[in-house]
Amino acid sequence: MISPKSMLQVPPPNCLYSAKYGQFLPVTTTTLSPKRTPPTLITTRSAKKTSRLIMGASASSFSADIDDVLSDVSIFTSAGEPIMFKDLWDQNEGIAVVALLRHFGCPCCWELASSLKESKEKFDSSGVKLIAIGVGTPNKARLLAERLPFPMDCLYADPERKAYDVLGLYYGLGRTFFNPASAKVFSRFDALRKAVKNYTIEATPDDRSGVLQQGGMFVFKGKQLLYSRKDEGTGDHAPLDDIFEICCKVPVA
Numbered sequence: 001m002i003s004p005k006s007m008l009q010v011p012p013p014n015c016l017y018s019a020k021y022g023q024f025l026p027v028t029t030t031t032l033s034p035k036r037t038p039p040t041l042i043t044t045r046s047a048k049k050t051s052r053l054i055m056g057a058s059a060s061s062f063s064a065d066i067d068d069v070l071s072d073v074s075i076f077t078s079a080g081e082p083i084m085f086k087d088l089w090d091q092n093e094g095i096a097v098v099a100l101l102r103h104f105g106c107p108c109c110w111e112l113a114s115s116l117k118e119s120k121e122k123f124d125s126s127g128v129k130l131i132a133i134g135v136g137t138p139n140k141a142r143l144l145a146e147r148l149p150f151p152m153d154c155l156y157a158d159p160e161r162k163a164y165d166v167l168g169l170y171y172g173l174g175r176t177f178f179n180p181a182s183a184k185v186f187s188r189f190d191a192l193r194k195a196v197k198n199y200t201i202e203a204t205p206d207d208r209s210g211v212l213q214q215g216g217m218f219v220f221k222g223k224q225l226l227y228s229r230k231d232e233g234t235g236d237h238a239p240l241d242d243i244f245e246i247c248c249k250v251p252v253a
Contacts (some may be wrong), residue, residue: 020029031222032047063190069166075133077159080143084157086223087200093222095250097131097243100215101221102176103135104144104157105204107196108185108235109215113150116196119240120151133158135213147198159205161213170228179233188235217243221250 073085089096099108099116116130123130133156134141141157144150158164164171185192204211219227219236227246229238 078155080138102136104140111195135210142204181232181236185235
């Protein structure tokens, strides 16, 4: 049985909970050597239709037209209202940064959400809309929004991981707990500790299979996908300074 004390602990990266010892225990591995997927800036449109399932983070794998791949994806606002993915920003010339978090109970995602909130004014002043999507139901999204806090009008819930599947984001036990890319989070430990000051494990999805989902970062201009990056492992987030620089380089129509 999980003790109340242990429920207040922040699960460290690459740790699993031990019911026997009543605490989080480190898990190590020396068998993996990840192949890095570099950030990709997409500057051309493909003349051909592509598969609705995007399989990679390269220009050859992604369609630059969001209508081809995300037109049928429906998610939820943090208030519980259904909304189409394509309606999250202006589909004509609007620039949007879409951050797909792992899930609302992930401490590393609270850290990313905190960074997004701190950067929001800078992005807003440049005409860029910040959007955060997480795995879980809208009530889980509200827990993060209220406790972090985070603006609810920028936060959306994808309980069935529809957008994650379409965008081909990584999923699985190995990516979640054993990927060396997760070690990056230790360099941001102070920011992580600050972000989880009001953390609650209750924000974790009721469907525990969702905790194995990895996230990613995408930049759109209207219907055109400009940038894509898939997180290699837990806590492997795209640097927001790099994202902002990409947004500043978007040509004005």
